[in-house]
Amino acid sequence: MFEIACPNCKASFEYTNEEYIHLCPFCSAGFIIDMEHGSKEIISDHFIVPSEMQIEEVKNNFMGWLRSHYHKSVKLNDEFEILGCYGVMLPYWVISLDAQTVWSGHSAKMKSYPGQTPELSEKFVQEQGQFSRRYRWAVLARRSPKEHWGIERLHNPKEHIMVDWDGFPLDESLGIAGQGKKEIYLAKEKFRFEIAGSLPVTGVQIKEEQAIMRARDQITEYHRRISKTKSGTLYEHRTEVEIAGIQLVHIPFWFIRYSFSPKSLLRFFITSRERHVVFQGYTKVVLDAELPVSNSEKLYMNLVLSGVGSFISLLLGFLTYHLFFLLFLFFLCVGTFSIWRIYNTQETDIDVKKGSQNEEPASL
Numbered sequence: 129m130f131e132i133a134c135p136n137c138k139a140s141f142e143y144t145n146e147e148y149i150h151l152c153p154f155c156s157a158g159f160i161i162d163m164e165h166g167s168k169e170i171i172s173d174h175f176i177v178p179s180e181m182q183i184e185e186v187k188n189n190f191m192g193w194l195r196s197h198y199h200k201s202v203k204l205n206d207e208f209e210i211l212g213c214y215g216v217m218l219p220y221w222v223i224s225l226d227a228q229t230v231w232s233g234h235s236a237k238m239k240s241y242p243g244q245t246p247e248l249s250e251k252f253v254q255e256q257g258q259f260s261r262r263y264r265w266a267v268l269a270r271r272s273p274k275e276h277w278g279i280e281r282l283h284n285p286k287e288h289i290m291v292d293w294d295g296f297p298l299d300e301s302l303g304i305a306g307q308g309k310k311e312i313y314l315a316k317e318k319f320r321f322e323i324a325g326s327l328p329v330t331g332v333q334i335k336e337e338q339a340i341m342r343a344r345d346q347i348t349e350y351h352r353r354i355s356k357t358k359s360g361t362l363y364e365h366r367t368e369v370e371i372a373g374i375q376l377v378h379i380p381f382w383f384i385r386y387s388f389s390p391k392s393l394l395r396f397f398i399t400s401r402e403r404h405v406v407f408q409g410y411t412k413v414v415l416d417a418e419l420p421v422s423n424s425e426k427l428y429m430n431l432v433l434s435g436v437g438s439f440i441s442l443l444l445g446f447l448t449y450h451l452f453f454l455l456f457l458f459f460l461c462v463g464t465f466s467i468w469r470i471y472n473t474q475e476t477d478i479d480v481k482k483g484s485q486n487e488e489p490a491s492l
């Protein structure tokens with residue numbers, strides 16, 4: 129711990145070396161210390177988005193979310209328990225930029241015409257194209273996105289591609305606020321601790337240059353994957369990113385941990401573990417969630433039930449009417465379908481894997 133004087137209001141306070149930008153608890157000024165020269169530089173582009181939810185509303189919205197995702201709403205209070213709920217202001221570098229992509233590739237020709245030479249090269253068609261997009265790209269200003277559950281991957285692209293990075297286009301990733309509310313970017317105000325209210329403000333650990341570098345990498349990769357959806361085989365791909373500006377924005381998030389212990393037959397199929405939901409504090413949207421019953425659990429359930437069903441109908445087919453053999457075939461189909469789905473979805477069952485290594489920070 130060190131003692132430092134704020135260059136804005138001259139008040140002194142303690143700080144740790146962990147942080148890149150120091151925030152004065154008295155006047156909310158943010159500044160960077162140049163260790164070599166001992167000079168302090170106040171940052172001007174620092175904003176905060178207010179949280180529109182408090183803890184009670186978060187819990188109520190969570191119950192509402194459960195009701196819409198779980199069919200037996202009568203049992204909600206018996207089977208579900210909120211284990212923890214907290215909110216936090218996370219720092220993001222928001223980078224305004226233009227990204228331009230040029231790509232080329234080839235695709236297999238759909239049709240072949242009579243009299244065409246059967247040469248291999250003839251069966252492919254050259255393709256090329258370009259596209260450009262403008263983003264306000266948000267990069268978390270913390271070293272680890274694993275401090276809070278669900279923060280690792282907030283970007284849900286419109287295209288059918290998987291993203292595995294933590295940066296995201298701010299305008300489309302954090303949800304749309306209710307009627308009469310501004311977009312999240314426009315709702316920001318000059319940073320003041322009072323706006324954060326009861327929510328702890330997390331410090332900035334990542335420098336602008338690092339954030340810009342990560343944004344460039346992430347957008348290049350994003351655009352490469354978009355290009356791949358446009359062509360059978362991508363030969364070449366080039367993305368140029370032009371930075372227009374960068375701002376620091378503290379954004380509110382709320383996290384819920386809950387447990388699910390079913391009283392019904394379901395309990396034989398459900399693995400008991402903690403589940404998580406993350407809310408956007410301003411737009412109030414559920415950004416990511418672990419469902420009470422995951423898709424793979426549903427499939428296993430199907431598999432077991434259709435197995436039992438097919439066994440019984442086979443037995444009945446032999447003992448009573450032959451018509452039961454039809455039922456046996458039906459159960460067999462359901463079972464086979466479940467096996468096929470389990471085999472195919474094991475790698476993409478996101479609601480189980482996503483954020484599984486995260487833990488709630490001990491300090492909150």
Ligand SMILES: [Zn+2]
Binds near residue numbers: 134155157
């Ligand atoms: Zn100050």
